[in-house]
Amino acid sequence: MSNAFRAPPPAHQESPPLSSPERLVHLLSRVADKDREAFAELYEASVAKLFGTVLRILKQQAWANDVIQEVYVTIWQKAGRFESERASAITWMVTIARNAAIDELRKAPTRPTESDSILENWVAETPSAYDQRHQDETSTQLTLCLDELEESRQQMVRLAYLEGWSRAELASHFDQPVNTVKTWLHRALKQLKGCLGS
Amino acid sequence: MSDRDDKDMLAAEFVLGTLDRDERDRVHRQRQHDSELEQRIGEWESRLAPLADEIQDLTPGPDLLPLIQQRIKAIEDAARGDTASDAPPSTASVTPLHRRLAFWKAATGLSSAAAVILAAVLLAQPSPSTSESNFVAVFQQDDRQPAFMLSVNLEQRRLHVRPVSAEPLPDRSYQLWIKHDDLGSAPRSVGVLDDDLSLDQAALRDYEPELLKHATFGISVEPPGGSPTGQPTGPAIHGYLYPTEPSGGQRL
Numbered sequence: 526m527s528n529a530f531r532a533p534p535p536a537h538q539e540s541p542p543l544s545s546p547e548r549l550v551h552l553l554s555r556v557a558d559k560d561r562e563a564f565a566e567l568y569e570a571s572v573a574k575l576f577g578t579v580l581r582i583l584k585q586q587a588w589a590n591d592v593i594q595e596v597y598v599t600i601w602q603k604a605g606r607f608e609s610e611r612a613s614a615i616t617w618m619v620t621i622a623r624n625a626a627i628d629e630l631r632k633a634p635t636r637p638t639e640s641d642s643i644l645e646n647w648v649a650e651t652p653s654a655y656d657q658r659h660q661d662e663t664s665t666q667l668t669l670c671l672d673e674l675e676e677s678r679q680q681m682v683r684l685a686y687l688e689g690w691s692r693a694e695l696a697s698h699f700d701q702p703v704n705t706v707k708t709w710l711h712r713a714l715k716q717l718k719g720c721l722g723s
Numbered sequence: 724m725s726d727r728d729d730k731d732m733l734a735a736e737f738v739l740g741t742l743d744r745d746e747r748d749r750v751h752r753q754r755q756h757d758s759e760l761e762q763r764i765g766e767w768e769s770r771l772a773p774l775a776d777e778i779q780d781l782t783p784g785p786d787l788l789p790l791i792q793q794r795i796k797a798i799e800d801a802a803r804g805d806t807a808s809d810a811p812p813s814t815a816s817v818t819p820l821h822r823r824l825a826f827w828k829a830a831t832g833l834s835s836a837a838a839v840i841l842a843a844v845l846l847a848q849p850s851p852s853t854s855e856s857n858f859v860a861v862f863q864q865d866d867r868q869p870a871f872m873l874s875v876n877l878e879q880r881r882l883h884v885r886p887v888s889a890e891p892l893p894d895r896s897y898q899l900w901i902k903h904d905d906l907g908s909a910p911r912s913v914g915v916l917d918d919d920l921s922l923d924q925a926a927l928r929d930y931e932p933e934l935l936k937h938a939t940f941g942i943s944v945e946p947p948g949g950s951p952t953g954q955p956t957g958p959a960i961h962g963y964l965y966p967t968e969p970s971g972g973q974r975l
Contacts, residue, residue, distance in 0.1 A: 565792075568788050576780075616769070628751075687778060714739065
């Protein structure tokens with residue numbers, strides 16, 4: 526069993542788009558068959574996105590390190606449930622990462638503060654090949670729809686989705702009762718849904 | 724507002740991330756058997772997914788992959804072992820244990836990168852041939868090799884701390900902590916390690932085996948003689964889960 530895992534490929538192997546959607550789908554299907562080599566490749570192709578997601582919510586590197594491990598264990602275990610007609614592979618993985626990070630955050634008695642963040646010590650990579658090729662129509666469409674929302678509602682949606690803010694945190698930040706924030710969020714979400722045409 | 728609307732908004736807020744812990748737990752449970760909710764969640768995931776493009780890629784520290792592979796292997800080995808011994812699958816226990824680590828870290832109120840020390844207590848899934856009373860915790864700093872191992876015999880309430888890569892630090896002491904919900908939200912000191920990094924073997928004598936079994940342990944680096952505040956103050960040793968020997972001497 527000691528040879529069960531292989532070393533990951535070199536970190537900076539820049540040959541053809543490591544994270545192309547098709548390749549990720551292919552890797553996920555191999556991971557579903559418990560292919561450990563594919564798992565290592567999938568990790569290399571996706572970890573920067575998922576770690577960026579988790580760290581942005583949790584703010585603390587060590588915490589994010591823990592959660593990202595859990596995320597990849599989940600990906601290993603659930604790869605067989607990925608349905609390519611429902612979502613892209615990266616969306617499916619980001620969803621797992623966001624859920625894990627937000628669940629962890631909600632369990633913490635106190636929210637980590639920004640000062641704990643070591644984000645500034647991290648060299649941000651340039652947008653990945655994935656990002657560059659996928660600033661596509663969907664993205665534009667959602668962005669356009671967000672732009673139609675009032676400024677504060679846009680901020681709320683982004684703070685919640687990207688930073689993991691709860692209703693209560695939004696309420697305190699925007700100095701509004703929680704129920705008002707809930708109403709605003711629901712209106713904003715309905716407006717987005719209408720704008721996106723579904 | 725109709726029930727349908729309510730459900731759609733519940734799904735939307737779940738995906739957006741604004742629900743509190745109880746609400747999220749409820750959604751996690753409900754979606755298992757509520758196909759409409761599950762579908763709504765999927766739709767909202769697709770709608771909002773493009774927002775993730777605004778997230779900057781960040782490369783984590785090195786060597787997380789080997790740790791992930793170890794955990795997967797541990798889970799799978801344990802699952803195999805359990806099939807043979809007819810015990811409950813350990814997969815289920817590994818995850819909650821791991822979650823407790825994050826909780827422990829958060830509960831100390833310290834910046835994890837700077838000040839939290841964690842350990843995982845691995846509950847050995849006992850196979851018939853092994854004692855149910857022996858437990859092992861591994862204390863690991865960053866991604867390096869284990870710093871300490873702690874073995875506990877529940878029956879005799881005896882502990883043994885063994886430094887692995889850890890060495891005595893000049894003008895600093897290592898301190899062992901225990902955390903359990905029954906003991907309150909803050910970690911409690913078990914004791915300060917001696918200069919030779921040992922600890923009184925009976926230091927856990929006042930704790931019930933049941934509590935010990937579900938507790939989390941941590942080791943912090945403190946000023947000489949231990950933490951002046953009664954809470955961990957020092958820099959981090961980081962915990963990861965490792966399987967213990969019982970199911971046939973597996974090693975990672």
